[in-house]
Amino acid sequence: MKIATWNVNSLKVRLPQVLDWLKQQSPDVLVLQELKLEHHQFPEEAFRNEGFQAAWNGQKTYNGVAIISKHPIEDVQADMPAFADEQKRVIAASINGIRIVDVYCVNGEAIDSDKYIYKQHWFTALQHYMQQVLAQHENTVLLGDFNIAPTDIDVYDPEKWRGKILCSAAERQWFQNLLDLGLTDSLRLINPDAPNFTWWDYRMNMFRRKLGLRIDHILTSPALTVRLKEAAVDTAPRGWERPSDHAPVYAVFG
DNA sequence: ATGGCTCGTGTAACGAGA
DSSP states (O other), rough: OOEEEEEOOOOOHHHHHHHHHHHHOOSSSEEEEOOOSSGGGOOHHHHTTTTEEEEEEEEEESEEEEOOOOOOOEEEEESSSTTSHHHHHHHEEETEEEEEEEEOOOOOSTTTSSHHHHHHHHHHHHHHHHHHHHHOOEEEEEEOOOOOOOOGGGSHHHHTTTTTTTTOHHHHHHHHHHHHTOOEEHHHHHHHHSOOOOBBOTGGGGGTTTBOOEEEEEEEEEHHTTTTEEEEOGGGGGSSSSSSSBOOOEEEOO
């Protein structure tokens, strides 16, 4: 079972690349973030023609998340039920006995901004939500764009980013709070040392210069962690023409 | 020190992303 996540920064623009990547990598499940399209605009037929089902939670202009799957998608839940949020950032479903929770976490802009307060409330809600999900589903994967670089290894220039948005001690604690629920950072379990960046700024040739952040993650429940065989970032699509600023991340389970 | 690029919106700049 191969499960992947990719922030596509507009599915309208990136659909051909997503379809190419599905053919190349043949994941069982791919979850997407930043669809930037309304519910009725989702290209369901394009995925169906490639043999994939889909469930999605769309929104005009911003946000939007989707689950693409080769296998039947069951018990779909859009949003976190206990957190009233106009922004479409969460969709969950069960596939082959695994609870899949796809998240586009809040960016936060800057640590003194209103958006940072929203980010704080949002992560508190996510922690409570995941506590309930984990109590109900032994095999759970929480994956997506977390907009947090968990440690200095995940940052190309830790001193430059220290205390800044995505890297502040408070945000890193929010990420740790999720791990404290029993979740494991699958990429770091497989590869403890190499940076494995997942995002590079479009500006200043940051990808070519290998200057990025690791902010997209795949977190696994204990029952799923023992099944983990592989975890990796596929940097190739970041080098394609007209790329997303994020690269896909995937994990393989036995 | 600032902005750098790429989106959507709407058809010009501007907000947002990270």
